[in-house]
Amino acid sequence: MTDVDDVGNSLVAFSTADAGTTLRLRDEVGGHEYTLGSSEAVSLEPASPDRFVFPVDAAVSFTTSELVLPTDATTFVRDEQGEHLGQLTDERWSFERGTYYVELSPSPKAYVLVPDASFTGVHPTFGEFGSTPRLEFDEPTRIFVGARSPHERPQATITVPDDPEALATAFSYLGSSIKEWSCERSWPTIRGHPPAIERGEELHVPDVLEKPDTGVTIAVPPTYADLYRVAPLAFYLGADVVPGEEAELRLDLGYTEPLRRPGRTLEESVDRLLARCLLLDSLVRVGGYYSFPRYEYDEVAPHLPFYPPELYERSVGEQLVEYLEVPFDVLEPHVPKWTTTAVLRPRLEDAAVVPPLLDSLSRVHVATGADASAEPGRTLDTAVTAYAGRTPPVGETRLVPAAFENLRGREQSVPAECRFDFFGVGQAAVDAYDRVCNAVDTGHEDGVPTRRRRTRPTREVLRRALGASEFLHFGGDVTDEGFVCADGVLPWADLGSVETTVVSIAGGAGGDGVDAAVSLVESGAAAAVVFDGAVPDETVGRLAGYLRSAFSLAWAAELAADDTPHRLVGDATRSVTSRSGGxxxxxxxxxxxxxxxxxxxxxxxxxxxxxxxxxxxxxxxxxxxxxxxxxxxxxxxxxxxxxxxxxxxxxxxxxxxxxxxxxxxxxxxxxxxxxxxxxxxxxxxxxx
Known part of the structure; x- marks a missing residue:
């Protein structure tokens, strides 16, 4: 065997270090990496990802007698079919000769395939009990390690000219980031970030991208408006998007489903079909990797014309035929609240935000007419409606493309490390913040985070705070030029790098405050909330308290704002911190x-x-x-x-x-x- 220093592809790579006793797994898209240790030097050989029952992006094989595991990984053992056998703990487990998968869950996610061997395994928590997490084989064993990138960033960028048919071709590659075409793609870790889209002189699809082959085609009139409307469905179904006189779903089984029909708009049809697929896929997957009891399964399965696990091995098209037979009224009460419905403009410049929207499986609507409203029809429940290029209605969100870039690679702070700054408010704001933090159970045993209250900051104090805090409220005047501080105006152009996740301002009614918030997001903030005029100190404190308790900006504002008119800017689904234990x-x-x-x-x-x-x-x-x-x-x-x-x-x-x-x-x-x-x-x- 020949040592291979670097094995893998543009998603995941493997290499050795320390004279071959350390195996490094690297997520090429997100930059994350960790190591596994071996009792002896190993020589890596490329292996086929098809050996694994779980989706992996790349794999290697080598021979070892002992494999040292990451201390902070969650470690599950599964049988040859992938059925869950248990989680390794500080108690040593013995496994008789057979074929097993050991699942490791840092980033990138990895699977150790142990073919036809016996071994013992132990995984103390963070090195407790004086033992190192490890697998010990009864004899030198050839094992296979496969890894899957969480694919939180685009793998490549598609260039598109100002031509709707070229955009249709680009949209046919949206699903190239999805790891497998079973119902398991209803798990978010299987979907991955779609390739980015940018404007250019001619259509260019990088060779690294592969068009999915799911047997699903979406025909749609070649307009930007209709292409945007079907984008979420094209992504989730891995559909080939082609021009057509009517919007319709075509399956290679010979089945055709119209997507725009009397009494139902294209947006309604796509929203309902996407929700139908996600919910039913999540029920069918109980026959797959994870078979634990599900509330929705017990509520819905008795009313279905099929037994969900029996569809697990069927093709996307065969599943769709069965899914479309289910009355939507049976499903709708159990469809989760969608995070975002984006309202785009029917123009090419909005194509760039489609991939990051689909990364969270957002719905996409299109503004039509002088009032820039979306296509009329009934909208399913959604947490955030985000509008591109315009001041949103009260309670809604302005979509800012920079927000997606700002969030990439930014780690959330743990609650005790968060810093909250209050400027231009009374003590009542801090008191309300403390009351909410003390009332909501989110791991406050870690201590209350840093919080500061000042009446009116100087320009330098405000600039430093915008570079250090998780949440900042500015209760002073905001003008077209910038923040009015104690020693003059801090202009938008002089903000520097804004690291604050969420900024709150009393920006006045209408677009002026929204424009100010857009400047903050374009300078680095993830999101902002703009109150129309004066905002009660109690509301500011509650808003901050809910953010500290890991609520998203949208939900925190809903709970805190009462009747105070406000608008959101940027990624309003963003949380400033996360809860322990996921x-x-x-x-x-x-x-x-x-x-x-x-x-x-x-x-x-x-x-x-x-x-x-x-x-x-x-x-x-x-x-x-x-x-x-x-x-x-x-x-x-x-x-x-x-x-x-x-x-x-x-x-x-x-x-x-x-x-x-x-x-x-x-x-x-x-x-x-x-x-x-x-x-x-x-x-x-x-x-x-």
Missing amino acids: TTPEVLDFTSVGTDRHRLTYRTEVTEQLELGSVLRPAADFAEGGYYLTGGSVVQSMGLTSAEVVDLFEEGYVVRLNGTVYPSAGELTLETVCRSARRALDETGQRT
């Missing part, structure tokens, strides 16, 4: 159905850690049905008494009772709950 923000939404009986809807949010298609298992005793899709709103069958509502509030949940949010300890008492119930029942005429 959990997601939760809201308990209660509706009173009696003076001492309240119906609970459990709501979760799609986050950067748990994107669309992910699942979570609530730790709370009241949660029913195992794992839930993130972004879901699950109505619990059990009702709760007023005393039980108060108990849950005191456990650290954000509680919304009959439409009113109670974020702070002491605000929700038994008397408050009963009074709210009586008022709600009187308003609906249920109490006599």
Whole structure:
């Protein structure tokens, strides 16, 4: 065998170090890497990714007697078919001769294929118990290591001239980042970032990109508007996009489904079909890598004309034929709340934002007419509606392409390391912030993060804060020139590099404040919130508290702003911090159905850690049905008494009772709950 110093491709590469006793795995797209250790020097040989039942981008093989694992990796063992056998811990496990996969979950994700061998494995947490995480083989064994890039950045860039048919060709390659064409692509880690698109003189598709071969074609009139509308579906289905007189889905099985029909717009059809596919794929995949109990499966599967696991090995087209037979009314209550619906303009310059939007599986609509509204029709539930190139309506978002670039490679701070700056507000803002942080359970045992309050900063103080804080509120005047500080105006051009994740300003009504927020995002911020005129200190504090508790800007503003008009700018789905253990923000939404009986809807949010298609298992005793899709709103069958509502509030949940949010300890008492119930029942005429 010949040593190979660097094996892999443009996504994942392997190399050796330390005289061959260290194997380095490198994510070529995102730049992440880690190492595995061997008891002896190894010689790497390229291996086929097809050896693995799991999708990998590249693989190598070598012989070793012992493999040292990353200390901070999560390590699962699976059998030859990929069925889960358990997670390695500090207790040594023995595995009799057979074929196994050992799954490692740092970045890039890796699988160690152990063919026809016996071994023992141990993985103490962070080096506890005096032992190193390792696999020990009973004899020198030839193993295979495959790795998959999380593919958080575009692998390549497609150049497109000002020609809709050229854009159609480019859109046919959007799905080239998806790792496999089974229903497992409903997992976000399987999808990857689509290739970037830029404007140029002629169409150029880099050789590294491969057009998916799923047997699905989307025909659409060759206009920018209709091409944008079908882009999410083209990505998720790996469809070949071709010009056509009518918008329709064509399968190589000979089946055709019209996408624009009487009473339903193209946008509605695409939104519904995308939601249908994601939800049903997430049910069919219980026959695949992860078979744990699912709430949505128990609720939906009995009403389907097929048994979901039986579709697991079927082609995309065969699955679609079955999926289209299901009435959407059966599915809609269980479709997760989508993160973003982007409203683009029917022009080529907006093509560049399509790939980063699809990275989070956003919906894409198109503005039409003088009022720049989207194509008329009923829109499914979405957290954020983001408009390109215009001031958004109150409560909505201005889409800024720079926000996507700003977020790449930026690590989220842990809660205790966050810095929050308040300028031009009273002590009430900080007090409200502290109350929310103390009430919402997000790992505050790590300590309260740094927070500063100043009345009116100098230009230098503000510039330094914009380069260091996770959240900054500026309560002073904002003009076309810049921030009005104690010693003059800090111009937009002199902001320097803005590292603040979220900036909050009282920018005045209409477009002036939005223009200021756009400048902040283009200087490096991820997002901004602009309040129309004066904003109560209490609102500022609550907003910051929810951001500290890992809520996205959009959800934090919804919970905190009450009736204060505001607009968002940039990536409003962004969180400034993350929760320990990969959990997601939760809201308990209660509706009173009696003076001492309240119906609970459990709501979760799609986050950067748990994107669309992910699942979570609530730790709370009241949660029913195992794992839930993130972004879901699950109505619990059990009702709760007023005393039980108060108990849950005191456990650290954000509680919304009959439409009113109670974020702070002491605000929700038994008397408050009963009074709210009586008022709600009187308003609906249920109490006599």
